[in-house]
Amino acid sequence: MQQPGRAAEIKAIGIGKSFGSFRALDNLTLDIGRGEFLTLLGPSGSGKTTFLMILAGFVQPTEGRLFSDGTDITDRPAEQRAAGMVFQGYALFPHMSVEANIAFPLKVRKKSAAEIKKRVGEMIERVGLVGHEKKLPSQLSGGQQQRVALARALVFEPGVLLLDEPFSALDKSLRGQMQAEMKRLHQETGTTFVFVTHDQSEALALSSRVAIFNHGKLLQVGAPDEVYDRPDNRFVAEFLGEINMLPLKGVRPADNGSTGLCEDRAVSMHCKAEKVRGDAILAIRPEHMSIAREAAAGENGIAATAIASTYLGAATKLDLTTRQGAKVTVSVPNEVAAAALSKGNSVWLTWPAEKGFLLPDGGQ
Amino acid sequence: MRGILSDRMGAALLMAPLLLFLGLAYAWPFLGVVKWSFTLPTPGLGQYGALLTDDLVQSVFIRTLRIAAIVTVVSVAAAYAITVVWVRGSPAQRLIAEFCILVPFWISVLTRAFGWVALLSNRGLINTWLQSIGFISEPLALVRNEFGVIVGMTHFLIPFAVFPLASAMRSLDDRVLLAARGLGSSRMRTFWTVFVPMTRSGIIGSAMIVFVFSLGFFVTPAILGGGRSVMIAELIYLRIFQSPDWGLGAAISVVLVLFVGALMALLFRYVRPKQLI
Numbered sequence: 094m095q096q097p098g099r100a101a102e103i104k105a106i107g108i109g110k111s112f113g114s115f116r117a118l119d120n121l122t123l124d125i126g127r128g129e130f131l132t133l134l135g136p137s138g139s140g141k142t143t144f145l146m147i148l149a150g151f152v153q154p155t156e157g158r159l160f161s162d163g164t165d166i167t168d169r170p171a172e173q174r175a176a177g178m179v180f181q182g183y184a185l186f187p188h189m190s191v192e193a194n195i196a197f198p199l200k201v202r203k204k205s206a207a208e209i210k211k212r213v214g215e216m217i218e219r220v221g222l223v224g225h226e227k228k229l230p231s232q233l234s235g236g237q238q239q240r241v242a243l244a245r246a247l248v249f250e251p252g253v254l255l256l257d258e259p260f261s262a263l264d265k266s267l268r269g270q271m272q273a274e275m276k277r278l279h280q281e282t283g284t285t286f287v288f289v290t291h292d293q294s295e296a297l298a299l300s301s302r303v304a305i306f307n308h309g310k311l312l313q314v315g316a317p318d319e320v321y322d323r324p325d326n327r328f329v330a331e332f333l334g335e336i337n338m339l340p341l342k343g344v345r346p347a348d349n350g351s352t353g354l355c356e357d358r359a360v361s362m363h364c365k366a367e368k369v370r371g372d373a374i375l376a377i378r379p380e381h382m383s384i385a386r387e388a389a390a391g392e393n394g395i396a397a398t399a400i401a402s403t404y405l406g407a408a409t410k411l412d413l414t415t416r417q418g419a420k421v422t423v424s425v426p427n428e429v430a431a432a433a434l435s436k437g438n439s440v441w442l443t444w445p446a447e448k449g450f451l452l453p454d455g456g457q
Numbered sequence: 458m459r460g461i462l463s464d465r466m467g468a469a470l471l472m473a474p475l476l477l478f479l480g481l482a483y484a485w486p487f488l489g490v491v492k493w494s495f496t497l498p499t500p501g502l503g504q505y506g507a508l509l510t511d512d513l514v515q516s517v518f519i520r521t522l523r524i525a526a527i528v529t530v531v532s533v534a535a536a537y538a539i540t541v542v543w544v545r546g547s548p549a550q551r552l553i554a555e556f557c558i559l560v561p562f563w564i565s566v567l568t569r570a571f572g573w574v575a576l577l578s579n580r581g582l583i584n585t586w587l588q589s590i591g592f593i594s595e596p597l598a599l600v601r602n603e604f605g606v607i608v609g610m611t612h613f614l615i616p617f618a619v620f621p622l623a624s625a626m627r628s629l630d631d632r633v634l635l636a637a638r639g640l641g642s643s644r645m646r647t648f649w650t651v652f653v654p655m656t657r658s659g660i661i662g663s664a665m666i667v668f669v670f671s672l673g674f675f676v677t678p679a680i681l682g683g684g685r686s687v688m689i690a691e692l693i694y695l696r697i698f699q700s701p702d703w704g705l706g707a708a709i710s711v712v713l714v715l716f717v718g719a720l721m722a723l724l725f726r727y728v729r730p731k732q733l734i
Contacts, residue, residue, distance in 0.1 A: 124567050171638045178639040185633035188654045197650075198640040245640065 097313040100128040100285045101161050101176075101252030103148065108157035110143050110309075117143040119309045121157070125253075128280050130286045132296040134332070135306030144306070146290050149255050150174045161252065177246030177284075181261055182237045191217070191241050192226040198249040216244040216266065219281070236267045241279065253285040260295070266312070272299055293333050296428060297321060305329050311367075318352040321378075327452050330376050337421045339395065341375045344451065356417050360393045363447040372454040379410070382423040383446035384433050385441045394443040397421060399433040413442065421448065467637040488489075489712070490707045497704030504708035507654045514692065514709065520690040521635035524603060524684070528610045532667045533660060536618035540654040544626040558616050566613060572678040574600055577681075601683030610674055617670060618663040625659025658727070669717050689713055697716070 103125040110118040118310040125131050133141035146152035147159065150171030159167045166174055175198075186194050195216055199209045217223055220240040230238055239259060246254055256275075260268045276299060279286050290296055296303045297317040304314040305328075313325045324330035327338075341360070344353035350363040355375055361373070388394025397413040409430035413421045420440060425433075433440050494504050508514055541553035561569070576582050577599035584596040600604060633655070637647040653660075675690040683689070687695075689709065696706030 149635075151635055151639070165577055171635075172641050172643055176639065178636065180632045182630070182632060184630060184636040185636070186633060186651055186655075197637070197642070201641040202645065246614045249641070290631065 098279075098419075099252060102163075103253065103285070103287075104160040104163075105144075105148075106158050108144070108154045108159065110131060110152065112149065116309050119353070123304060123311060123312050125285060126302075128285055129290065130276075130299060130301045132300035132303045133287065133289045133306060134290055134293060134296040134303050136332070138308075139306035139414050140309040141289050141304075141306045145255050145257055145287065145311075147162050148287060149265055150177050150259070162163060163202075172347055173389075175249065175251055176321075177251035179239075179242045179246050179254070179256045179259045179306075181258045182257075183242040185232075185238060185245070186243055187230055188255065189228060190227050191222060191233070194230065194241055195244045195248050196364045197245065199249070201445070202249060210247055211262060216248045218276075219286070220244045224442065230254045234379040235263050236271060238445050239271055240274075243275070247278065247282060247284070250282075251284065253287060254282075256286065258289055258291070260292075268295075275299065292423070297333070301319070305332060306333075322448075323450055324376075327374070327376075330452060335379050335422060337377050337379060337419075337423075338452070339375045339377075339419055340420070340454075341373045341451070342371070343444070344369055344371060344373045350446065355393075356395055356419075358395060360395075360449070361446045362449045362451060364450050369451050369453050374452040374454055375449050376452050377444050377449045379422045379424040382444045383423070384411070384425055384429050384441045388441045388443050392443055393446060393449065394441045395421075396439050397442050398439055399430075402430045402434055411438070415442075481694055489496040490710050494711050495709035496592065497707065502705040503711075506510065506513065508708055511705075514590055514705075516623050517687055517689055517692045520603070521672060524606060524610070524686075524688060527607055527667050528665050528671045529668045531607070531611045532614045532618045533664050534661060535620075536615045536622055537660070539615070540619050540626060544623055556571065558619050561613070561616050566676050567680075569613060570677050573605065573612070573681055577605055577608065599682055601685055603682070603686045605683075606678045606686050606688070609677040610671055613674075613677060614667045614670055618667050621662035622659040623646065623686060625656040625662075629655050661727050665720060669720055672717060674715065688731035 105121055105123045105125075106120040107114075108118060121144060135141045143152060143372045147154050150166075150173075152324065154167065154243075155185055157167075158165055160429060161174070161278055179407045188198065189197070192213055193211045196209050199212060204212075217226060222240055222244065223238060225233065230241065231239065242259070258273055259275075263271060269432045272295065275286075275288075288296075288299065300317060302314060303317055303320050305312045305320060307328050313320055315323075320329060321333050324333065330336050330338075339355050341353040343393060346365065347361060350361060350365060352359060353373065353375070354360070360375065385394065395415055397415045399411055399413050401412045403410040404427070405414075405424075408424050409427045411421065411423050411425055411433060413432060415421060423442065495506070539554050539557060542550050544551075545556065546554060560648070564572075574581070574718065578584070578601075579596040579598075581600070584593075585600060587593045588596065599608075629652070634647055634651060637651045638644070642650070673690050674688060678686060678688040679691050679694075682691075693706045693709050693713075696702045696709065
């Protein structure tokens with residue numbers, strides 16, 4: 094956050110924030126790497142926005158320290174941290190033209206008129222706003238306002254760019270376009286991006302790492318495929334996408350991972366049974382399960398009855414019930430779903446051992 | 458409620474009593490005044506011609522505009538400060554500001570004018586105190602002149618200047634101020650380059666209200682001006698009641714009303730009425 098043009102490395106140690114008796118953020122420790130694209134993901138009230146505001150300097154943490162490139166910046170006011178920030182709703186200056194909005198951070202830094210003109214011009218070109226320089230924000234579309242906000246936050250080459258749900262006001266197609274644009278800006282500038290969203294597909298698509306929050310706690314942080322395929326707990330597993338949960342008994346370590354009993358049938362997992370023993374939950378994503386006539390000996394499988402289907406175009410979502418009453422959803426090719434339903438009787442659900450993972454029984 | 462008010466007929470009916478009252482008590486008599494201005498003492502445009510040549514009338518007009526302008530600047534500036542506290546201060550600060558804004562409404566304009574006389578006159582509180590501490594030897598001329606008039610009018614008008622400003626400040630998006638801070642702007646700079654420009658409509662509305670009110674002031678200048686700082690309303694009063702020259706008094710009134718009407722038209726071109734409340 095100090096040297097312009099250089100991506101910042103941020104270290105948060107034991108950050109906590111209370112608003113009266115409400116615990117907004119609890120004991121958060123997180124390293125944000127130089128030039129990484131980190132997404133803070135969670136439902137509203139999970140603490141993700143509070144953490145972003147603490148990074149920006151708008152909210153003072155109740156405890157903990159914050160470091161940028163090794164310097165303690167916990168007590169430094171927002172205007173001296175100068176992280177670029179894109180707000181929900183953009184927060185453009187309504188009385189200033191596009192040009193003046195983007196020039197604002199440079200004027201504050203007392204750059205020469207010539208330099209301001211040059212850099213604003215480059216930035217306007219970079220975000221595709223040529224021809225709109227003299228317009229007021231109210232004369233722009235949502236997507237264009239978004240670009241002004243990005244340009245204004247990046248023009249002074251901040252070490253970190255903070256984005257607070259920047260796409261929530263855009264319609265779906267524009268959203269995709271802006272996401273691509275943001276990814277491009279991240280690559281071009283090399284700046285550290287910290288992005289807040291409650292949209293898990295957005296988080297998985299954009300980030301180099303995702304940090305998942307709930308009830309003021311950081312639950313897990315990792316690369317998108319890591320948190321999606323190997324969630325640490327039930328909340329992360331469910332928040333990142335649809336998931337099937339089957340009760341598992343007698344879980345114990347095995348040669349190649351772990352084994353257990355799923356509805357009286359032995360199943361095996363590649364993951365280790367370090368955290369869980371005895372009763373646990375076996376979690377499998379719908380797209381990782383298949384329908385079969387029967388499961389071969391040694392293959393992971395469970396008997397179930399198809400009850401309903403939802404046609405999704407590319408695939409069909411099939412709802413099934415196992416013998417012991419667990420509800421399972423799978424995503425299968427359309428003709429497989431039709432066949433399973435028309436038979437009306439028992440089918441087998443199978444899955445590869447590396448795609449099932451263990452979660453503590455009933456725990457969060 | 459919304460359904461009733463959005464109905465044009467309903468809105469017209471609700472406003473009818475007020476419009477009827479204003480028509481009977483204000484517009485109709487004013488038409489009489491307009492008639493006088495063209496007919497007394499002799500029919501014709503003579504009274505308006507006299508307005509252009511009468512030195513006294515012109516000097517009073519100019520004084521009125523000058524006093525109104527000064528009062529407007531001072532009132533709006535003072536009101537801006539108190540409104541910032543009222544709208545954006547801590548709960549305790551808000552309460553104090555609200556008290557300061559509302560209390561003046563409970564005291565009549567006459568009482569307040571005499572209150573200022575008691576404070577500002579040669580043997581008033583301020584002069585005796587300054588003399589007792591030896592700061593001055595001769596009393597300062599604080600009243601029965603333009604200064605006294607400006608003080609009294611400003612005091613009266615500050616609360617009226619507060620409401621358009623408060624409306625503008627309340628509708629301001631806090632995130633824009635945060636954005637300015639986050640982009641490196643100090644509190645001071647944010648105030649002057651973002652907060653103040655964003656409340657421009659409130660400043661215009663506030664200034665217009667104060668200015669228009671100032672033009673028609675009667676009691677305050679009559680008491681605090683002591684006959685030496687006559688403003689336009691007092692001049693009209695003198696023409697009607699003391700040197701019976703009803704035609705000239707009427708002509709001045711018509712010019713004043715037209716001037717104020719033009720100002721109001723200008724105001725509503727720049728500011729939507731709902732921003733004034």
